[in-house]
Every structure is written in C-alpha cells, then in structure tokens.
Amino acid sequence: MTETLPAPVPIPREPRPDRDLAWVLCRACDAMVYAKRLRRSDSVCPECGHHHPLTAPERLAQLLDLGWDVLPTAVPDTDVLGFVDSKPYPDRLRDARRATGLDEAVLCARGRIGGHAVVVAAMDFRFLGGSLGAAVGEAITLAAETAERTRTPLLLVSASGGARMQEGILALMQMAKTSQALRRLDDAGVLTISLITDPTYGGVAASFATLCDVIVAEPGARLGFAGPRVIAQTIGETLPAGFQTAEYLLEHGIIDLIAPRGELRGALARLLSVAEDPALVGEPVDVLVRDAGQLPERHPWEAVRAARRFGRPTTLDYAHLLLQDFTELHGDRMAADCSAMICGLGRLAGMPVVLVGTQKGRTPAELPRRNYGMPTPAGYRKAARAMRLAGKLGLPVVSLVDTSGAFPGVAAEEQGQAVAIAENLRLLSGLPVPVVAVVTGEGGSGGALALALADEVLMCGNAVYSVITPEGCASILWKDAGSAPRAAEALQVDARSLLGLGVVDGVVPEAAHGDHLAAAENLGSALVGSLVGLSRMDNASRLARRHQRFRAFGAPAPIGDIA
Structure with missing residues (x-):
C-alpha cells in the first residue's frame, strides 16, 4: 500500500549576495575564481580543490x-x-x-x-x-x-x-x-x-x-x-x-x-x-568438489607452497571482479583502520552482500603496507562492524580468508587481540544472516577462524588451513623449522585432508596460476550456489545448523546423540 504524505512545501529561495559577484576569493588558496565557474563546479575551487560551503x-x-x-x-x-x-x-x-x-x-x-x-x-x-x-x-x-x-x-x-x-x-x-x-x-x-x-x-x-x-x-x-x-x-x-x-x-x-x-x-x-533487493542474475552453477576422493593426492607441503605463491588473487581482486557497485568501508570507529582487513558492500550476481576478508597485497611494495595480511585488533573490530551491518540489513556475508594469522605484535596485545578475535567468534555464531567463508590462500589459526565461523566453509584447491603454520609447529615440536614439510603432513593442512575431516564443506577448483578471471568465475559460482541454498532457509533453522556444524567437532558421539 502506498503511503500518502503531506503536501510538499515550497523550496526555500534564500538570498545569496555573492551571486551578484563576478569574482570570488577562495579562502583556501587566495585565488580569484570566476563566480559562475565556481557555481558550475558545485562550489569546489578549480585551482586548489577546496570545497566551499x-x-x-x-x-x-x-x-x-x-x-x-x-x-x-x-x-x-x-x-x-x-x-x-x-x-x-x-x-x-x-x-x-x-x-x-x-x-x-x-x-x-x-x-x-x-x-x-x-x-x-x-x-x-x-x-x-x-x-x-x-x-x-x-x-x-x-x-x-x-x-x-x-x-x-x-x-x-x-x-x-x-x-x-x-x-x-x-x-x-x-x-x-x-x-x-x-x-x-x-x-x-x-x-x-x-x-x-x-x-x-x-x-x-x-x-x-x-x-x-x-x-x-x-x-x-x-x-x-x-x-x-x-x-x-x-x-x-x-x-x-x-x-x-x-x-x-x-x-x-x-x-x-x-x-x-x-x-x-x-x-x-x-x-x-544495497538497501534494495534485486533478483538473482542467472542460475547458480555448482562447481564445488564435495567428495575428498575426487581431489588428487599430493604432499601437503606442496599445497602450502602453492597457497603462498605470490600473484594469487587477493580479496580486493575478487571484490572488483565479482561485485557490482563495490564500496569499501574503513575503520573500527574507535582508533584505527587496519589495511590488512577489507570490508565493503556490493552486489554478487545481483544479490546485495557484505564482504569481509584479509588482504596481503598485490605487489612486494604493498605487502608491508598491508601488514602481510595479518589483521590487528582494529581489523577484527572493523570486520565485526561490517558483519553487524549485514545483520541489521539482512544481507548475506561473504568472508575471504588469506592470512598466516592475526598480527602478534606488542601493540596488538595491548589493544586486545585475543578479545577482538573472541568477540568475532561470538558474533558470527549468532549472526542471523547467511555466512559463507572461503579460505582462498592461507588459513592461519584463530586469526583465520575469526572470519570463518560460517554456515558453509569452503576452500580453494591450493589453499591450506591449520591451527599453526608448519614452520611454527616444526620449531616447537621438532626444534627445527626445516622440518616444516613433515609438520605440514602431520597437520593435514591441504584441501583433500580437510574435506575428508569435514572441516570444510567444499573445495573450489583452482584456475591456472595468474588467471584471475577464471579464479573469480569459479569462486563466484561457488558463492552464489551456497548463498542461494542458505537464503532459502529460515533464520532459526540456519542458526541451528551452524551451531550443530561446529558443535560436532571433537564430540565423542554423533551430534544427534548428545543431550
């Protein structure tokens, strides 16, 4: 039913003495600007870019x-x-x-x-x-x-x-x-x-x-x-x-x-x-591998090396290749904007979504600026802000993970790194919208899990996901970082192993290295297929399913038998 609003009031016509002036002095650069030129540029100084009121x-x-x-x-x-x-x-x-x-x-x-x-x-x-x-x-x-x-x-x-x-x-x-x-x-x-x-x-x-x-x-x-x-x-x-x-x-x-x-x-x-709800563009194509037996056997260390290979698509690459009208959002509204965490709004195949994901960098020079993809507490708080916005607007969340872990510096500890990760886990466990997480490269420890408590957890074929890096495990248990390949094998960090363990629900086939368009097409198909299925569930059923998914890990009996 269309609402009837009160009749519109006339638009005020305010007096503006400066309209009669031929020239205006820019108060920022002291340049004399032709008044008509200034008005044509919406009162932005053409000399210095100052935005006049x-x-x-x-x-x-x-x-x-x-x-x-x-x-x-x-x-x-x-x-x-x-x-x-x-x-x-x-x-x-x-x-x-x-x-x-x-x-x-x-x-x-x-x-x-x-x-x-x-x-x-x-x-x-x-x-x-x-x-x-x-x-x-x-x-x-x-x-x-x-x-x-x-x-x-x-x-x-x-x-x-x-x-x-x-x-x-x-x-x-x-x-x-x-x-x-x-x-x-x-x-x-x-x-x-x-x-x-x-x-x-x-x-x-x-x-x-x-x-x-x-x-x-x-x-x-x-x-x-x-x-x-x-x-x-x-x-x-x-x-x-x-x-x-x-x-x-x-x-x-x-x-x-x-x-x-x-x-x-x-x-x-x-x-x-994104406040509107346009129809899905096209039919979803199922590209996911959900049977571990269909994936090739290989040494997990090969997967680690492939996941770390420079030139893989980043979260921003996927954002611009997959999302229409993508707008990146910044800041935790408290103190900082972590460049290792990307958050934004856009439309995936016509569906409005909220994107969160880690960003390592596209070039060697960008890597240190992005903190090598290791988020600070401000990054996790920024992601939480974006996810709460998704909950408010009823938008699905797409989470892309490629990080060796949360940043372990002194400042991060002082700012509550552990608390920030824990708060994200709690938030995701009850977020009332569909959530799909994809490990696109490295999935390192709690820093990765803080974005991956999802309805469906996927990973790319060459990605890895682990409680600790193989080098860290080898240094602690074998006292030798050179035993990283041995640790990778013991930890079973590769996609085939993780799909067999039920840690991930599906594997996105990898395109040839450097073919970002093909990689984005595969990922987009996987995301749309997952989100369409999840969107058809009511919130209560979806949240119960999410709870049961993680409740089952390590349980001594099938989840249905647990009181």
Missing part, C-alpha cells in the same frame, strides 16, 4: 534527482529560557531567517539519488552556525520517523558548530532525542548514511552525525566533539597536522570514505543500491 537547498539540488519534495516540519517559536546575550534570542532567529530564507538550520526532503529512494536532512551552517536546537532536533527526528515508516534509507548531511546555547539544556536533550531516532532505524533494519561537511562539531558530531551505518565525508571536512582551539588551550599541546580533517579521521578509523563533491552522487547511489 553549500546551502541546504543547494545541497539537496546537488544530490537528489529531479522531482524531490521538501518535507514539512514544525518550527516552534518558543524562547523557553528568555535568553539574551547581545540581543534577544527571538531577534537572532528572525535575523537568521531573513538572511537565509530558511525557517531553521535544517531542510528535509524526500527524493531519489541515482534512482534509489532516500530521505534527506541537510543542515545549513549559515543559520546560527547550524546549531542543534529543538526545531532542528525535531526535524531530524521527523525525517528519521519518515524513513522508518516508509522503510526508506536516511541520509543526514551535517554542518554544525554544536548544540544551540540559547536553548540551554533543551538543546542538549536533542542529542538524546535524535540518537533514539537512529536506534529505532537500527531496530527496523533501515540503512542510514551520514555525510560530513565542514565543519561538524559538538552535539551534532556526538549524536546523529556519527551514529549512521556508513559515514562519508567531503575532502577536508572537519569533525570532532571539541574544537581544535579548545583542545589546544585545554591540554597545552600543539595539535598534529590535519587534525580532525576527513583525511586524518579516515586514517584513524572514524569515517568510512572520503568522496569529492563531484563523485558524491555516484558514491551514495552505490551505497543505497
């Missing part, structure tokens, strides 16, 4: 397809505190409305981006610094409630100096009110996206701006709770270069991606596409 109406016009409607919002004219600084608060509101043509510091609309439905709330810094007051909090909450009622993704565009001081404690309460509205969207399984523009501080940064599923930022946009001047004065330290900018925050795991203004529509459309 957009008004809320301009922002909506830039992002939304033609035919969007402004949502009506209540704008109370109450001055509960009777606040007066250099002028009474009602006078400040009246001046802001006259100067901007807006009723308040946010403008809400319903429309589409690249054909995908979305509810948008865009803030306007010109209106009292984009401050969060009762009217703004009410508008944001109403937009969230519209998104919940219509099951439409919500996009929040932030530009704010923080809570509105003239409204005192009532402004502070808007942080709770809007956060509560975002939580309801979590419970409803509705995608939320935050777009950070410059600047976003205080109560907005500490509530709805950073509570969304995906956080996108414009280049150079600043985000933080306290402003840099307050921080510097409080702690008496020189702040690092680029502090609180989008680039700094991406490195420190707070935001997911940076999108220049000219690429924003495309980036947002790709994200919104």
Whole structure:
C-alpha cells in the first residue's frame, strides 16, 4: 500500500549576495575564481580543490534527482529560557531567517539519488552556525520517523558548530532525542548514511552525525566533539597536522570514505543500491568438489607452497571482479583502520552482500603496507562492524580468508587481540544472516577462524588451513623449522585432508596460476550456489545448523546423540 504524505512545501529561495559577484576569493588558496565557474563546479575551487560551503537547498539540488519534495516540519517559536546575550534570542532567529530564507538550520526532503529512494536532512551552517536546537532536533527526528515508516534509507548531511546555547539544556536533550531516532532505524533494519561537511562539531558530531551505518565525508571536512582551539588551550599541546580533517579521521578509523563533491552522487547511489533487493542474475552453477576422493593426492607441503605463491588473487581482486557497485568501508570507529582487513558492500550476481576478508597485497611494495595480511585488533573490530551491518540489513556475508594469522605484535596485545578475535567468534555464531567463508590462500589459526565461523566453509584447491603454520609447529615440536614439510603432513593442512575431516564443506577448483578471471568465475559460482541454498532457509533453522556444524567437532558421539 502506498503511503500518502503531506503536501510538499515550497523550496526555500534564500538570498545569496555573492551571486551578484563576478569574482570570488577562495579562502583556501587566495585565488580569484570566476563566480559562475565556481557555481558550475558545485562550489569546489578549480585551482586548489577546496570545497566551499553549500546551502541546504543547494545541497539537496546537488544530490537528489529531479522531482524531490521538501518535507514539512514544525518550527516552534518558543524562547523557553528568555535568553539574551547581545540581543534577544527571538531577534537572532528572525535575523537568521531573513538572511537565509530558511525557517531553521535544517531542510528535509524526500527524493531519489541515482534512482534509489532516500530521505534527506541537510543542515545549513549559515543559520546560527547550524546549531542543534529543538526545531532542528525535531526535524531530524521527523525525517528519521519518515524513513522508518516508509522503510526508506536516511541520509543526514551535517554542518554544525554544536548544540544551540540559547536553548540551554533543551538543546542538549536533542542529542538524546535524535540518537533514539537512529536506534529505532537500527531496530527496523533501515540503512542510514551520514555525510560530513565542514565543519561538524559538538552535539551534532556526538549524536546523529556519527551514529549512521556508513559515514562519508567531503575532502577536508572537519569533525570532532571539541574544537581544535579548545583542545589546544585545554591540554597545552600543539595539535598534529590535519587534525580532525576527513583525511586524518579516515586514517584513524572514524569515517568510512572520503568522496569529492563531484563523485558524491555516484558514491551514495552505490551505497543505497544495497538497501534494495534485486533478483538473482542467472542460475547458480555448482562447481564445488564435495567428495575428498575426487581431489588428487599430493604432499601437503606442496599445497602450502602453492597457497603462498605470490600473484594469487587477493580479496580486493575478487571484490572488483565479482561485485557490482563495490564500496569499501574503513575503520573500527574507535582508533584505527587496519589495511590488512577489507570490508565493503556490493552486489554478487545481483544479490546485495557484505564482504569481509584479509588482504596481503598485490605487489612486494604493498605487502608491508598491508601488514602481510595479518589483521590487528582494529581489523577484527572493523570486520565485526561490517558483519553487524549485514545483520541489521539482512544481507548475506561473504568472508575471504588469506592470512598466516592475526598480527602478534606488542601493540596488538595491548589493544586486545585475543578479545577482538573472541568477540568475532561470538558474533558470527549468532549472526542471523547467511555466512559463507572461503579460505582462498592461507588459513592461519584463530586469526583465520575469526572470519570463518560460517554456515558453509569452503576452500580453494591450493589453499591450506591449520591451527599453526608448519614452520611454527616444526620449531616447537621438532626444534627445527626445516622440518616444516613433515609438520605440514602431520597437520593435514591441504584441501583433500580437510574435506575428508569435514572441516570444510567444499573445495573450489583452482584456475591456472595468474588467471584471475577464471579464479573469480569459479569462486563466484561457488558463492552464489551456497548463498542461494542458505537464503532459502529460515533464520532459526540456519542458526541451528551452524551451531550443530561446529558443535560436532571433537564430540565423542554423533551430534544427534548428545543431550
């Protein structure tokens, strides 16, 4: 049934004195820019790339397809505190409305981006610094409630100096009110996206701006709770270069991606596409080998060498070869972005999926930058964040594993490496969506298992999976790392052995070394076949099956006989 919404309100036409100027001074590079040229580039300086502020109406016009409607919002004219600084608060509101043509510091609309439905709330810094007051909090909450009622993704565009001081404690309460509205969207399984523009501080940064599923930022946009001047004065330290900018925050795991203004529509459309449920493209082809007797016999050490051979497809290779509209997500939202862990959203043969996987690197120079594929605690927390998003949106999880193990450094231990792995195991054991894990190269110990507690565990024909590396086992038990081949044989790390033990459910045939397209085709067929079967099961049955799968390992009797 189609919902009937209130009639759209007219689009505000705000006064812009700078529109009459022929030339504009870029405040970033001091270049004189032809005003019409600046407007044609969505207010991005053609000389230095600085993103000049957009008004809320301009922002909506830039992002939304033609035919969007402004949502009506209540704008109370109450001055509960009777606040007066250099002028009474009602006078400040009246001046802001006259100067901007807006009723308040946010403008809400319903429309589409690249054909995908979305509810948008865009803030306007010109209106009292984009401050969060009762009217703004009410508008944001109403937009969230519209998104919940219509099951439409919500996009929040932030530009704010923080809570509105003239409204005192009532402004502070808007942080709770809007956060509560975002939580309801979590419970409803509705995608939320935050777009950070410059600047976003205080109560907005500490509530709805950073509570969304995906956080996108414009280049150079600043985000933080306290402003840099307050921080510097409080702690008496020189702040690092680029502090609180989008680039700094991406490195420190707070935001997911940076999108220049000219690429924003495309980036947002790709994200919104996963909130839809398109039909499977084509019929799945069963390529898996499920009988160990059909696999050739060979020494397990040969498999170890093959699994480590440089030039095998990486998680990112598979992501770009298999997934349409793939968007990589970054950061653990706490402290760091681990480059050894890849997470993202995309569509596999038309099915929206969440991808997690380890990344060793494509080139010798990339290997150390990726930490040789050994994730830190931040990497496992990033993967957990992506998997929780999959659970919220009801999307299957595809996990690709190629790691010698979790990073064993001092910093990793200080940051809780064991806890991060354990938390992932607990999360996966109850994640209410289909999960398929594939060991594509090395599957090393708990660092691999943290991504592989799945409904179906597959491995490539030349992959290996073990409790410890053969060299580590040989050094401990034989006191000789040179006995690694002997250890590999004893550990039975190869695909044939593991399929026979029931540790993996199927083996993906290997293509010729270096043929990434053929490898991706085989893997894609295996994944689609597994996911289609798992998606036909109800959640309770699938979770019970997953539990029984791992419950059976080491049990002294068939699982059906265990009380």
